[in-house]
Amino acid sequence: MKVLIIGGGGREHAIAWKVAQSPKVQKLYCAPGNAGIAEIAECVDIGVMDFDSQVEFARSKEIDLVIVGPDDPLVAGAADAFINAGIRVFGPEKKAACLEGSKSFSKDLMKKYGIPTAAYETFDSAEDALVYLETAKMPVVLKADGLALGKGVLICNSLEEAKDGVRTLMLDKQFGSAGDRIVVEEFMVGREVSVLSFVDGKNIKIMTSAQDHKRAQDGDQGLNTGGMGTFSPSPFYTEEIDAFCKKYIYQATVDAMLSENREFKGIIFFGLMLTNQGPKVLEYNARFGDPETQVVLPRMKNDIIEVFEACIDGTLNDIDLQFEDNAAVCVVLASDGYPEHYEKGFPIKGLERFKGQNGYYAFHAGSKFDKEQIPVTNGGRVLGVTALGDNLKEARANAYEAVKWVDFENKFMRHDIGKAIDEA
Template sequence: MKVLIVGGGGREHAIAWKAVQSPRVEKLYCAPGNAGIAQVAECVDIGVMDFDAQVAFAKEHGIDLVIVGPDDPLAAGAVDAFEAAGIRAFGPRKNAAILEGSKAFSKDLMKKYNIPTAGYETFDSPEKALAYIEHAPMPIVLKADGLALGKGVLICNTREEAKDGVKTLMLDKQFGSAGDRIVVEEFMTGREVSVLSFVDGKTIKIMTSAQDHKRAKDGDQGLNTGGMGTFSPSPFYTEEVDSFCRNYIYQPTVDAMRAEGREFQGIIFFGLMLTEQGPKVLEYNARFGDPETQVVLPRMKNDIMDVFEACVDGTLDQVELEFEDNAAVCVVLASAGYPEHYEKGYKMTGFENFKDKDGYYVFHAGSKFDAEGNIVTNGGRVLGVTAKGATLKEARENAYKATEWIEFGNKYMRHDIGKAIDEA
């Protein structure tokens, strides 16, 4: 089969790497891709939001299945555009991608269907939000309603911070129209766990757990980022937690979307908080997490094309997901200064060190070829270095060892990814 992946980040590199292992894939394209994806797929210079060009390309090249990676095109109706042209696509339609596309929608859905989550209020008016904050208990969480590259969540410890946060989101429009409406949420404490799942509209199959590190600096300091590293599985995601989530969170979410006439086909990523009162939903994403995908897919035994097709065909109940009984850790190599100001265009070396090394991977997020054909940095998050091990500690040791194999001018990383492993 001929396959097109839409996207150009570390998540899409991991998906492409997994897809080419399938004997069923005869040709793989990626739009727009990056310098790493170019090693496993033919990259096509079409932007992720250019649906017309994507559809035209898919028709012209006889594409059998399209896999849409990022949140923006999904929320804007990429899957609908392909389906309207008679092309099979993996991912939620626009009316289902709202699960991630609107925080207010997802909170209202959870409230209506009794899915455990933090208490909240939604505001369209900054004045009303500020008035509410005057009397709300601190700390408090402010969330932009719309998509904000994973950075639209502000944790405010004081009223002053909360007021500044309302100003940032609603008046200064730091995330544009995503902040026209905000959700103000009670602050939950506990362990955070991410759980990825495949969904075909009715059936949900859970992959494995992972834990992300959102803050830019060691010790969970600094600004929120798209994610600086992750590990899988989470030692805190016990059988007891799993069984609770299956009964009260996972299947109920899929059923709720169906009941609302928004049947969900694709990936649901559950961001969970393990509180003293039990697991609660922090957020939903309607696609593979980044960098969670870079630790989950290397541990997956299935032919991923079989699973993608089962989701599109509505036959996921016939698939059993299988994962290796091991662990993986991913450390993101970023450009110094990310997520604020950083320079691009630094030459990277050392990729040959990963050749023929079983259990070591380098997934490209922000990379491209320069005029001379060198691989250079082209983003805030540049690479994800993933390593497997028999245990989480071994995987972490291997991942940090492998970060030394790659060099570039403004290389920056956190040195405490997986610190929580020692607390388990």
């Protein structure tokens, strides 16, 4: 079959790498792709939001399956565009992708169906939000309602910080229309865990757990980013927690969406907080996480195309989802200055070291080929270096060994990815 992947980040490189292993796939395309994806797929210069060109391309190449990677196109209706054109697509329709696309929608859904989450209030007016904050218990969490590249969440320790946050989101419009409405949430204490799942509209199969590192600097300091590294599985995601989540969160979410006439087919990423009162949902994502995908897919045993097709066809219960009994750690190599101001266009050296190395992967995010066909940096997050190990400590040591293989002029990374492994 012929497959088209929409996206060009580290997540899409990991998906493409996994898709390319399927014996069902004869030809793989990616729009727009990157320098790493170009080694396993034919990259096409079509933007992720250009649905008309994507559909036209898919028709002209007689594409059998489209996989939409990023959140922006899904929330804007990418899957609908392909469905309307009669092309099979993996990813939720627009009416279901609002599970991620609107924080207030997802919070209201959880409240209505009794899914555990933090207490919250929603505001369309900065004035009303500021009045509410005067009597709110600090710290609080402010969240832009819409998509903000994973950066539209502000943790405010004082009233002044909270007021500044409201101004940043709602008045200064730092994240544009995403901040027209905000959610003010109670601050939850605990460990964050990410859990990825496949959903076929009615049934859900959990993949495995992972733990992300959002802050730019060591020690969880600095600004929020799209993610500076991750590990899988999380040692804090115990069998007891899994049983609780299966009973009160996972299937309950799928059922709630179905009840709202928003049947969800695709990936639901559960951002959980493990609190003293039990697990609670921090957020939902309607797609694979980045960089969580880079540690989850290398551990997955199944042919991913079979799983994607089962989700589309509503036959997920026929799939025996299996993962290796091992561990993976991903360290993101970024451009110094990310997530704010950074230079790009620097040659990336040492990538050949990963060729033929079993259990070591360099998943490209912000990379492209220059005129001489040399891979150069082309974004804030440049590469995700993933390594496997028999256990988390071994995987972490392997990942930090492998980051030494690669170099570019303004290479920057965190040195404490997986520090929580020692606390387990």
